[in-house]
Amino acid sequence: MSNFLKSIVSYLTKNKEIPLNKTKLIKILYLIDVEYYRLYGEQLFELEWVYFKYGPYDYNFDKLLTSSNIEINKTPQSHFITVSENFDLEHEIDSTIPDTNGQVIIKRIIDQFGEYDLSRLLDVVYFCTEPMSEPIKIGDSLDFSKIDTNNPPFQKRNLKRSDPKKLKNIRKEIKKKKIMLKKSKENFVSEDRSDFFYEQMELLDKENVR
Numbered sequence: 001m002s003n004f005l006k007s008i009v010s011y012l013t014k015n016k017e018i019p020l021n022k023t024k025l026i027k028i029l030y031l032i033d034v035e036y037y038r039l040y041g042e043q044l045f046e047l048e049w050v051y052f053k054y055g056p057y058d059y060n061f062d063k064l065l066t067s068s069n070i071e072i073n074k075t076p077q078s079h080f081i082t083v084s085e086n087f088d089l090e091h092e093i094d095s096t097i098p099d100t101n102g103q104v105i106i107k108r109i110i111d112q113f114g115e116y117d118l119s120r121l122l123d124v125v126y127f128c129t130e131p132m133s134e135p136i137k138i139g140d141s142l143d144f145s146k147i148d149t150n151n152p153p154f155q156k157r158n159l160k161r162s163d164p165k166k167l168k169n170i171r172k173e174i175k176k177k178k179i180m181l182k183k184s185k186e187n188f189v190s191e192d193r194s195d196f197f198y199e200q201m202e203l204l205d206k207e208n209v210r
Contacts, residue, residue: 003096004045005068011093011110018114022065022072027121030056032109034129035154036102037144044102049142055125056132056142112154128154 009025012018029045036044047058058064065072097103113121126132131142 007093007096016114027125032106036105037147051136051140
């Protein structure tokens with residue numbers, strides 16, 4: 001999995017020159033896994049997806065980044081990631097992922113969603129994937145068996161947003177979490193704040209929650 005991750009990060013940051021942070025990377029990995037399952041009935045990655053805070057997550061993700069020797073450049077707002085300049089081309093997607101179907105799906109999902117900003121990407125994750133559309137709570141495992149394998153691939157499917165009432169309720173809950181976090185901000189120290197924390201605060205500040 002570590003070589004898989006290196007090759008995907010390289011494809012995003014070097015081939016596509018897309019600025020990448022941890023939150024965006026894990027959401028793209030999730031979309032790849034969903035699409036692979038939709039077409040072939042199994043996950044491509046050995047990730048255990050759960051609903052954590054605002055979306056799909058794997059509790060071992062940070063350890064996986066560390067073991068993959070992926071560079072993490074911390075800023076006050078985010079943790080941007082890349083591979084080292086001397087990254088061996090033998091670790092590119094076509095070499096590290098023997099499954100040619102997986103290669104195609106990885107490149108297609110990245111080509112389609114890689115340049116989405118976080119808000120737009122989260123819309124796809126929340127409203128266009130079956131595991132996230134089920135009634136779930138934080139900590140629940142995401143059930144990939146709910147994925148409709150009869151649905152066409154993402155690129156041919158008209159992605160539809162949730163109904164306005166559902167969207168309004170989700171935004172209301174997120175706004176509540178934002179208020180709670182701001183009230184308890186004195187309990188946080190800067191080194192404990194993840195890129196996810198900063199990104200969600202920035203996203204919520206910009207969001208027009210009705």
